[in-house]
Each structure stands twice: as C-alpha cells, then as structure tokens.
Amino acid sequence: xxxxxxxxxxxxxxxxxxxxxxxxxxxxxxxxxxxxxxxxxxxxxxxxxxxxxxxxxxxxxxxxxxxxxxxxxxxxxxxxxxxxxxxxxxxxxxxxxxxxxxxxxxxxxxxxxxxxxxxxxxxxxxxxxxxxxxxxxxxxxxxxxxxxxxxxxxxxxxxxxxxxxxxxxxxxxxxxxxxxxxxxxxxxxxxxxxxxxxxxxxxxxxxxxxxxxxxxxxxxxxxxxxxxxxxxxxxxxxxxxxxxxxxxxxxxxxxxxxxxxxxxxxxxxxxxxxxxxxxxxxxxxxxxxxxxxxxxxxxxxxxxxxxxxxxxxxxxxxxxxxxxxxxxxxxxxxxxxxxxxxxxxxxxxxxxxxxxxxxxxxxxxxxxxxxxxxxxxxxxxxxxxxxxxxxxxxxx
Numbered sequence: 429x430x431x432x433x434x435x436x437x438x439x440x441x442x443x444x445x446x447x448x449x450x451x452x453x454x455x456x457x458x459x460x461x462x463x464x465x466x467x468x469x470x471x472x473x474x475x476x477x478x479x480x481x482x483x484x485x486x487x488x489x490x491x492x493x494x495x496x497x498x499x500x501x502x503x504x505x506x507x508x509x510x511x512x513x514x515x516x517x518x519x520x521x522x523x524x525x526x527x528x529x530x531x532x533x534x535x536x537x538x539x540x541x542x543x544x545x546x547x548x549x550x551x552x553x554x555x556x557x558x559x560x561x562x563x564x565x566x567x568x569x570x571x572x573x574x575x576x577x578x579x580x581x582x583x584x585x586x587x588x589x590x591x592x593x594x595x596x597x598x599x600x601x602x603x604x605x606x607x608x609x610x611x612x613x614x615x616x617x618x619x620x621x622x623x624x625x626x627x628x629x630x631x632x633x634x635x636x637x638x639x640x641x642x643x644x645x646x647x648x649x650x651x652x653x654x655x656x657x658x659x660x661x662x663x664x665x666x667x668x669x670x671x672x673x674x675x676x677x678x679x680x681x682x683x684x685x686x687x688x689x690x691x692x693x694x695x696x697x698x699x700x701x702x703x704x705x706x707x708x709x710x711x712x713x714x715x716x717x718x719x720x721x722x723x724x725x726x727x728x729x730x731x732x733x734x735x736x737x738x739x740x741x742x743x744x745x746x747x748x749x750x751x752x753x754x755x756x757x758x759x760x761x762x763x764x765x766x767x768x769x770x771x772x773x774x775x776x777x778x779x780x781x782x783x784x785x786x787x788x789x790x791x792x793x794x795x796x797x798x799x800x801x802x803x804x805x806x807x808x809x810x811x812x813x814x815x816x817x818x819x820x821x822x823x824x
Contacts, residue, residue, distance in 0.1 A: 454791040457805030458551060460500045460812050461784065462589075462687045462767065463565065463636075463658035464488050465774030467503050467527035470534060472730045478538040484737050487772035487783040490541035493560040496787040499809065500551050500561040502589070502657070503531055506774065507570050508718040508726075509596040509603070517573035523723075524571040528564070528585050535562060546586050548816045551809075565634070565657065567774075568594035574618060579625045588816075589632035591657060592619065592646070595717065601642040604668040607717070615645035623649045630820045635659075635679075636669070636689075636769075643675055652822040653683035653815045658769035658776075660694040661686075661753045667694055673760060680761035683818060685811045687769030688753045691776040695745040695753065703740040711736065744779040751793045754807060763803045767812045 466488045469475040473485075480491040493501060505527040507520040535544055543554045545561035554561040564586040572578045572590075579590070593603045597611040600619035615623070623646060626633050633654040635643050646654055656679065662670035671679070671686060679686055692698070698705055711732055712718065720726040757766040770776045772784065781789055794804050 450792045450795050451788065453795065453801045453804055454788045454808075455497050456801070458499045458555065458809035458813065459497055459787060460551075460767070460809035461498060461770050461772070461787075462502050462655065462812055463504055463567070463689070463769035463774075464501060464772045464776075465504055465506050465567070466772070467505050467531050468730070469773055470530040471523070471526055472727050477534050478541070483782040484777065485734055487770075487777060490538050490560065492783055492785040494541060495785040496783075498560055498784050498787060499555040500545065500563060501784070502563045502565045502769075504565040504567040504591070504657075504774075505571075505587070506567040506594075508720065509568060509570055509594045509598055510719045512570075512573075512599060517570075520568075520571040521573065521578070524566065524582070525585075528587075531562070531564070544586060546588070548813055548820055551813065563588055565589040565591070567591040567634075568598065568637075569600045569622065570594070570598050572600070572622065574599055576621055576625055579622065579631070580629060583629045583631055587631070589634045589655070589657060590622075590626065591634040591636050592622070592638055592642070594637050601645070602639040603637055603642075604639045605637070606639075610639060610641065612642075614639065614641035615649065619645075620649060627651045627819075627822060630822065632816060632819050635684075639668075640672070640675065643671075644678065647678050647682045647684075650682070652819045653685070654679070655684050655812065655815050656686045656769075658689035658691070658771045659686055660689050660750075661756045664753055664756055665694055665697055667697070670694055676757060676760055676765070680765040683815070685765050685767050685815050686757060687767040687812065688750060688757070689769055689771050689776065690750045690778050690781060691771045691774075692742060692744045692778070693775075695749050695778070699743060702743065704736065704742040707736045707740055708733070744777060746779050747781050747790055747793050750778060750781075751790070751797065754794070755797065763799075763806055764811055764814075767807055767809070 477489045481489050505524045510516040542560045542562050545563050551561050566587050569592050592600045595605045597603050597606045601615045602610045634657045636656045636659045660670045662672040715729045
C-alpha cells in the first residue's frame with residue numbers, strides 16, 4: 429500500500445471512529461431542550477406533529493425529535509402581552525387552554541413516539557420506552573391574570589414552568605424590552621405571591637424576558653433555584669433579553685441554570701440593514717408589537733412572518749457562534765450552570781442547526797472544543813434536571 433493511500437484510509441477510519449464516538453456520546457446522556465413554541469404551530473397552522481415536516485415552517489415534530497435523539501422537550505404555551513383588561517385576560521386564558529388541549533390531542537394520536545411527562549422521574553421511564561418526553565411550560569404569566577388559583581390550575585394541566593413575563597410588563601413583573609420602561613421596578617406585590625405559589629407547587633420559575641431588576645428580585649424571593657429557559661450572554665451579544673455577567677453569577681449562586689437560546693438575534697447582534705430585519709420590523713409595527721385583535725389576525729401575522737423568512741432569508745449565526753456562549757458561561761461560573769433552550773418555532777434556528785434533528789451537530793462542536801462526555805451530558809440535560817429535582821423537592 430502506498431503511503432499516501434495509507435494516510436487516506438487512516439483518515440477515513442479516524443473520521444468514522446470520531447463520528448461513531450460523537451453519536452455515542454450524544455445518545456448516552458439525556459438530551460433536553462427547555463423551550464420551544466411548537467404549540468402555536470398546532471393552533472395557527474394545524475400542524476401534524478406525527479409526520480416529518482420541514483424548516484423553516486416547522487422545526488419540531490415527533491419524527492425529527494427521534495432523529496435528533498431528543499429525550500425531552502418543553503412545549504411552551506405562548507401568549508403575547510396585551511393591554512390588561514377583562515377581555516384580554518380571558519382571551520389569553522382561552523388561548524393557553526386551546527394550546528394545552530391541542531397538544532394533548534396530538535400526544536393521544538402519536539403514543540408510539542411521544543408521551544406527556546409531569547415530573548423529573550418521567551424522563552428516564554419515557555426515554556427507556558424509546559419515546560420523547562413532552563413537558564409543558566408557559567411563556568408569559570399573562571393568562572394567570574390576577575387570579576393566583578390559576579397557577580395551580582395550570583399545574584394540574586401539566587405546566588411545570590412559567591416564564592413570568594414576555595416582551596412587555598405584566599401584572600407579575602417588568603419586562604426587559606417594554607418600550608415604556610419599568611412599571612414595578614422589578615417584581616410586583618402580586619408577583620411576590622406568584623413566586624410563593626410556584627415554590628409551593630414545585631413549579632420552576634423562568635426568568636427569561638424579565639428586566640434585570642425583576643431578575644434580582646426573583647433570585648432573592650425564590651426558595652428554589654430558578655432557570656432562564658432561553659437566554660444567552662449579553663457580553664457576547666448586547667441585547668437586553670440576554671443576561672450580563674453579574675446576573676449569570678447570581679444565577680449560579682442561586683443554583684440555577686441559563687439555557688442558551690439559539691435564536692440568531694441573541695447569539696450575534698442583528699444586521700439592522702438586512703431586508704429580513706426591516707420587513708419583520710414593519711410587521712411588528714403593523715401588528716402593534718404582536719398585540720392582536722382576533723385569532724384570525726394572529727394567524728395572518730404568523731403567515732406573513734413565514735412569508736418574509738422565505739422571501740428574505742435571514743443570515744443566521746452558526747453552531748460555533750452559539751457554543752461561544754456556552755464557553756463563556758463555563759469560563760465565568762463553571763459547567764454546572766449552563767444548558768440549551770432552542771426557542772424553535774418561536775424564532776430559534778442557526779445556519780447549521782435548523783431543527784431538532786440537527787442537535788447532534790451541537791454535540792460534535794462541544795467534542796471538538798474538548799468538552800468531556802460528562803460535561804456534555806450536564807449541558808444537554810443534567811444541569812437542568814438538577815434544577816427541576818430541586819424545585820420538586822422544595823414543595824411544602
């Protein structure tokens with residue numbers, strides 16, 4: 429055998445070994461994605477999660493979850509923030525329940541691929557049966573209105589975390605992106621009661637989207653560790669939705685976890701001159717910062733959003749860019765306080781990670797950067813599950 433041929437064969441064998449090794453590492457640990465907005469796809473588009481769909485229209489379904497070897501994923505029931513009155517409270521409450529009901533129907537129709545999970549122990553049992561564990565979260569506490577009893581009601585429906593606010597202030601706390609600034613200077617008096625009730629029930633408090641002051645209030649008030657289900661690092665991408673160094677340190681001291689969000693604008697600062705950015709901003713203004721007058725208007729807005737992304741594809745960051753955020757957190761506070769929350773179907777996606785089937789590629793990048801198998805398993809699910817178990821064990 430010529431020496432050059434020997435080198436080629438050796439390279440191919442090494443490549444096959446590395447590929448097999450990375451696949452093994454990915455499959456041996458629990459892979460958990462803590463935030464997707466997939467339930468919106470059910471009510472807005474009537475998406476069938478039982479068949480393989482395609483990005484960018486859809487980034488999550490049961491077949492692709494199996495391809496990506498995803499053991500658990502959180503479906504978040506998202507409601508946009510609107511003016512607070514009886515009519516909008518009721519609409520948000522009804523929409524949240526519609527998404528819950530639609531997801532339960534989808535699960536009942538696909539029992540061989542996915543199953544509802546309601547506690548941390550369900551993860552292993554469902555994964556061992558070769559299915560994906562589907563957990564429920566709620567993005568924005570708006571459907572709670574001013575009724576504490578609704579927290580237990582949603583808990584009984586399976587909801588295991590609440591992102592306390594979204595893009596605008598609500599009755600619970602201030603948002604990081606409200607155009608009118610702070611209203612409560614952090615968490616409101618009602619928000620303090622919400623935190624107490626969530627601690628009591630064993631419900632995870634999600635600090636993504638909230639203002640810096642509200643974050644510090646939550647960390648001070650909560651008796652359990654908290655998480656940011658889909659947030660990234662402000663030092664690498666200066667967006668108010670991201671967490672600064674002191675917040676990340678406080679989160680780690682609290683025992684919590686930051687789940688890096690792989691939505692482009694939170695990984696690298698947006699190109700504000702691109703057609704994609706300009707057209708999406710026009711759409712945001714057209715729909716009054718996503719405050720809809722009707723379900724029909726909401727569906728029309730999402731259809732226009734999809735059309736913009738098709739006509740003017742966004743120049744997205746890469747997996748390598750996203751892992752820079754993981755590296756940053758690890759260097760700042762250690763590997764025990766970071767994970768991944770994709771925000772798929774809510775804007776998330778990278779140039780080389782377009783859907784959940786691509787998750788093994790993130791594992792490949794972590795391996796290439798020298799992360800051990802133990803640390804990769806922590807990042808992909810171990811750190812979050814530690815928080816989940818701590819919150820469950822606090823119930824009283």
